[in-house]
Amino acid sequence: MAALRSFASVDxxxxxxxxxxxxxxxxxxxxxxxxxxxxxxAVLAQFVPGDLRDFCLHDLDLAETSIFDALDIxxxxxxxxxxxxxxxxxxxxxxxxxxxxxxxAAIDAYFRAANPQALILFVADHLRIPADLRRMDYQEKERxxxxxxxxxxxxxxxxxxxxxxxDAVRWVIEYAAQQQTNFEQDAARELVDALxxxxxxxxxxxxxxxxxxxxxxxxxxxDVETQVxxxxxxxxxxxxxxxxxxxxxxxxxxxxxxxxxSDGGEDSAIGHLYMLARTFRQMLIILEKNVRDSRAIWxxxxxxxxxxxxxxxxxxxxxxxxxxxxxxxxxxRLIARADxxxxxxxPDKRLVLERLILDLAAEPKPAPAGFVSGxxxxxx
Numbered sequence: 203m204a205a206l207r208s209f210a211s212v213d214x215x216x217x218x219x220x221x222x223x224x225x226x227x228x229x230x231x232x233x234x235x236x237x238x239x240x241x242x243x244a245v246l247a248q249f250v251p252g253d254l255r256d257f258c259l260h261d262l263d264l265a266e267t268s269i270f271d272a273l274d275i276x277x278x279x280x281x282x283x284x285x286x287x288x289x290x291x292x293x294x295x296x297x298x299x300x301x302x303x304x305x306x307a308a309i310d311a312y313f314r315a316a317n318p319q320a321l322i323l324f325v326a327d328h329l330r331i332p333a334d335l336r337r338m339d340y341q342e343k344e345r346x347x348x349x350x351x352x353x354x355x356x357x358x359x360x361x362x363x364x365x366x367x368x369d370a371v372r373w374v375i376e377y378a379a380q381q382q383t384n385f386e387q388d389a390a391r392e393l394v395d396a397l398x399x400x401x402x403x404x405x406x407x408x409x410x411x412x413x414x415x416x417x418x419x420x421x422x423x424x425d426v427e428t429q430v431x432x433x434x435x436x437x438x439x440x441x442x443x444x445x446x447x448x449x450x451x452x453x454x455x456x457x458x459x460x461x462x463x464s465d466g467g468e469d470s471a472i473g474h475l476y477m478l479a480r481t482f483r484q485m486l487i488i489l490e491k492n493v494r495d496s497r498a499i500w501x502x503x504x505x506x507x508x509x510x511x512x513x514x515x516x517x518x519x520x521x522x523x524x525x526x527x528x529x530x531x532x533x534x535r536l537i538a539r540a541d542x543x544x545x546x547x548x549p550d551k552r553l554v555l556e557r558l559i560l561d562l563a564a565e566p567k568p569a570p571a572g573f574v575s576g577x578x579x580x581x582x
Contacts, residue, residue, distance in 0.1 A: 208369040211361040226316035232331040232362030236401030258283035264295040276320040286320040294328040313356035331363035446520040450563040471551040485521035486530040
């Protein structure tokens, strides 16, 4: 596949970890899940043999494990595996609530004498990096610079920015060509536009289209319209429509339909939650910027964060059912709580989602007297 600009940072990372002298640590910065997964797979393929995975792969969360304990794991050789890989999520915890001088001193001390048989990967997926870095939010840029200043001396910084729409179209066409299928240019463009250049969704839909057209050797615009657009109309936006109408029975039925139709069943729960969070964030911006028609929505929402064109009017109508920002920020907090619960390996993921949908679709309670809405949380 030809080099794509949006993939360049991850491509360099893959080449570097395959070299004889990779850095002892890297920071994966950005919330583009497709690129994060691509980087993770490259690390596992390079350093984690399948039969030793339980002994050499560590997925840690700074919300549950201190950085001191994480560094101890990296520093201690394993008796069962020759190499250790440590993924450390929730990096934002190092940059909140105090200076964290002891924590950064410990990081500095570790990397001055890093274990050559260990690789640390900090995951900073609380930051959003646009396809065009010049359009990066000022606050996000400050956070990014802070990470560079504190970890950049020791760790490689890998940008997981949003994929440019043009690169997404090229990826679709070239990936299909690798599977001996001609993905027509118009069809690829329609797919990317419909899914808002969301690479995780695009990759999933491309796989489905390849199966749907198996033996034909060609994917046309009609195939995309039949298998992707109609399906999206019947799924996520119907669910958020029922939620915004406070129709709990319909919302629950639509959730079950989504889960039953997903290839991964309950394991697709994280993906559905991600899309719900994205949609409610879009509605929050629509409400705050008082967007009233689809012509204005493309100015309010940036590239890579737009909904499919066919859903614009529906989402504006849904957003306007919420009377205050407080109602939407409550929804985002509920989704964030469900996300944390899902990542804690609950016994029943379906139950977590059902409870979330019932809470989201519940009639809003009146704000207490004297209540003043604070700053909303956008980091889901």
